[in-house]
Amino acid sequence: MSEPKRLHPITIIFNAAKNVKEVIIPLLLYFAVFAFKDGINTKLLMWAPAVIVLAGLVLMGVPAFISWLRYTYRVEDMELRIEYGLFVKKKRYIPFDRIQSLDFSEHILHRPFGLVKVKVETAGGNDDSAEAEMSAVKKEEAEALKRLIAEAKNSKNPNVISEEEVEVEKESILYKISQKQLLFIASTSGSAGVVLSAIFAFASQFNDIIPFEKFFDELQHIVKAGYVLLGILIIIGLILAWIISVVMAYLKYNDFTLKVVENDLVITRGLLEKRTTTIPIRRIQAIRIQESPFRQPFGYASVSVEYAGSAIDEKAEGLIIPVVKKNIIGTILGETLTDYSFHPEIIPAPRSAKSRYLFMKFCIFAIVTLILSIWLWPYGLLSALLIIGASVLGLYQFKSAGYSITGSQLTLRYRGIDQQTVLMKKNRIQSVDMSVNWFQKRAGLASVETSVMSGGNSSAKVKHIRLEDAKEIYEWYRPNIVKADHGNI
Incomplete structure (x- = not known):
């Protein structure tokens, strides 16, 4: 058991700033109107804004102080216990078993005081917000709390674990971004x-x-x-x-670094705001390799993971490598994510699918070009470039489409604007859907869509592959059916 602790007093400023942020624009508009309004007494004009600001600071500062005073946290009986509330005291007890990670971030105001903002991520938590947030905690205390929770979860007798007994976790750097x-x-x-x-x-x-x-x-x-x-x-x-x-x-x-710490991937990044994100390796559901049109010609890609139990509030939270040569991704991650094959042999879409990728885009943009040409004649004729661009995109989408089955791993590759290669383990896939429309049926084609459970229930879809290949994927996924390693076929 640990004694209840309060957040750093700078939390009072953070709480007050939140209140100010909500009313700052109306106040500025009021002062702008007040200053230029006719018939206002000069002395009143001079003192009114100061009085309003002073009253506002008092009204916002007092609740901020009370909120800080009533907010405490402690560790007890394998739980992180948080008590808070302005007028009504609330209690939130979070069992260690539900805590997936403690993510840290440092704003400019945190750094001079050696503070971090702590975000508690839990299994099955809300997709839009963390289970709990502690806005200003000493970095040493946050690190000790993180190690304490990790050690207690792994210990057979967690009740005897104390902060002094927790050992520093071993870590190794997998990737660090260079200035280039x-x-x-x-x-x-x-x-x-x-x-x-x-x-x-x-x-x-x-x-x-x-x-x-x-x-x-x-x-x-x-x-x-x-x-x-x-x-x-x-x-x-x-x-x-x-x-x-x-x-x-x-x-x-800036300073993006990927480390493996025990059984977690730990990401640190940012210049003005230093963020630390922890991703439990056992919670990773899929790996996504993304190649944008600007980076693919140079052989570069980015790598992100879909993981369960995360409160992802921005896309970059699952990003583990922002830019790297695609051919060394396996070298960087292979020893940590040993279950995955990073260079599977992709079976491409058949040549008969090429027209499917080109035809619909050509029709849509031909209609758009016709409308713009009539409406903005003769300058609208330049919109014919859209047809060329759409055709080029369709061609690249055809070249990207494909799949691979390697043991217990399914790989789907497809393209919207960016080329996506998604690596999924069979036991992590939530569903596999096969669809065949009338036009595909005539050509012996089908589409396959999969989904894995993550913070956003992510999906992957490849269109217009051979019907036989789609059936093979479907049969491979069906339970109680043992398949050979198709990667060797």
């Missing part, structure tokens, strides 16, 4: 579209404040001045969005 790789992944992150979408989404919240009508009137003048000028402005905007995405990726993946 960091610059490469930042330059090819492809997040410019995400940045632009975020800008438009943010701007759309202020329709009443931002003079969009005036902006579009000016834009019409620019269009009338010439399409060349408009094109230059668009290019400049895309370049700025790309630069922002590069900086964001650089900050996010």
Whole structure:
């Protein structure tokens, strides 16, 4: 049993900041309107904002202090026990058996004080949030708590385990990003579209404040001045969005390190915010190798894992290698993830499937091109480039499609924009679905979709493979049927 402990006092500032964040925009708008309103007494105008801010700090600071004062945590009877609540005291007891990992992150305000934010991940937890979060804990205490829980779970007599008796876990580095790789992944992150979408989404919240009508009137003048000028402005905007995405990726993946610690994969990354993510190896359901159009020509790929019992709040949480030469993935992970074959022999889709990948895309974009050509004649004719682009994409999707069965492992390879290669063990697959539509039936083709249990119940699907191959996958997965190692066929 350990004595109840409180979080670091800086938690008061964090709690108050959360409250301020929710009201900051309305306050700023109020001050803007108040300052320019006619008929307001000058002295009142001078003192009113200060009084409002002072009152706000008191109203937000007092609850933040009480929340910190009433929040305690301790370890007792194989449980992490947390008590909290502003007015009503709540208790949350989390058994060690349910705790999958303690993930750490460090913000800028954490580092000077040697603090970390602790996120408790549990089996069967909510997909959108952790079971519990402790916003400011001494790093040494967090590490000791993590080791204590791990040792207690592995010990036959956990009641006699104390923090002093816990041994430091052995670890080895599997991968550490180099500066060259960091610059490469930042330059090819492809997040410019995400940045632009975020800008438009943010701007759309202020329709009443931002003079969009005036902006579009000016834009019409620019269009009338010439399409060349408009094109230059668009290019400049895309370049700025790309630069922002590069900086964001650089900050996010800086010092990315993958370690194996006992039976866990531990990932640390980030410059401004240092994150530590722990993935229990036994909880890994599938391995996903992703090759983007920007990285595949250079032979690079990224590796992520689907794992159960995770509260994944962003895609990168399952990313274990952000960029690496594809041909050395097996060398890096082979000794740790020994059950997986990283270089299976892929059986490709038949040549008769090629037209299936091209035909639908050609029809869709031909219709789009026709509409745009009529609507924006003659400039709409440039949309014919979409047909070429769609055809090229369809061709690459055909070349990517394939599967492999190697002992107890099923590998599916397919492409949306990025090429995905998903490695799955038979005992981790939740379902295998085989579908045959009318057009596929005539050509002797079928589609296969699988799903594994993870934080997002991830799936993989390959289209237009041979019907016989789809049946082979289905029969391989059916229970009580023993198959030979098809990788040797």
